[in-house]
Amino acid sequence: MRKLSLFIATSLDGYIAKPNDDLSFLKLVEKEDEDYGYAEFIAIVDTIIIGRKTFEYVQREIGISHYDNGERDVYVVTSTERPRLGRIQFYNGDIARLVENLKIAEGKGIYCDGGADLINELLKNDLIDELVISVVPVLLGNGTRLFKDTRPEQMLEFVSVKTFETGLVQLKYQRKK
């Protein structure tokens, strides 16, 4: 079975963005030649699932090539039908069904790149196998929470922690079987 992973940065108080999708807190831990393990992580991923708003944010701020480099299938979860763009396809069906089908198919890792709505929908369906959470040393005080209220309880197994010079702490957990 393929594994679905989160790889995401949050403030110590649990926000992945300040209000208005402000991601400037990530600059606090930006450092030349330090990608916090992203390249290593993404090398074993061949499928990305993202929410529509996150996709449009990345499309606007970074460009579609961030996802569509020809190496990966990208599923954008949305409520409206849209034509495929290269390996990027828009999916407006049942999320659990999509993920379950992806997991039993052949392939490498599956990566959910947010946003919070999609992550919480996946958690509600107990579909996330691994969480890699990078804690940025700041209290943001307000914004978009990584974890929303009203999900089922879920036991985790602690895997590892890595610390970095910038004060970032990367916690890794897997779903307890």
Add this chain to the structure above:
Amino acid sequence: MRKLSLFIATSLDGYIAKPNDDLSFLKLVEKEDEDYGYAEFIAIVDTIIIGRKTFEYVQREIGISHYDNGERDVYVVTSTERPRLGRIQFYNGDIARLVENLKIAEGKGIYCDGGADLINELLKNDLIDELVISVVPVLLGNGTRLFKDTRPEQMLEFVSVKTFETGLVQLKYQRKK
């Protein structure tokens, strides 16, 4: 200046209790002869600040001797006046003023033992100097959040991380000067 510290356990999704003050998730990491550094921490504390609801919870569930062992001053923050109980006094004035006065007085460390309302009031006033957060490997999905919305942004300095056999990860930060 004396230091005000938090020393608290939370789930990975940021809850310090499930609904109805249910602390049973702490049992997941209970282990004989393992106090996760509490004895060492409390040994350098001579003053405790707690919210009224937390005080009454401890009074009911553990007994008042948990706080009043004759070794520490205890301030219970409440909105109503109540007579002193040994070294436990009830304080219904301005919290920032209380903490500022305690910090400039002679003494050892000051420890805030919750609840979330008091912690967030202290954070709003930038009065917490050190945070020791023990992350229990579970997603609770709902309950009382350690960090509430609508606080000012606050920069932190990462101090250390300790891991334990039970999967508990203890993160230590201090306020950035």
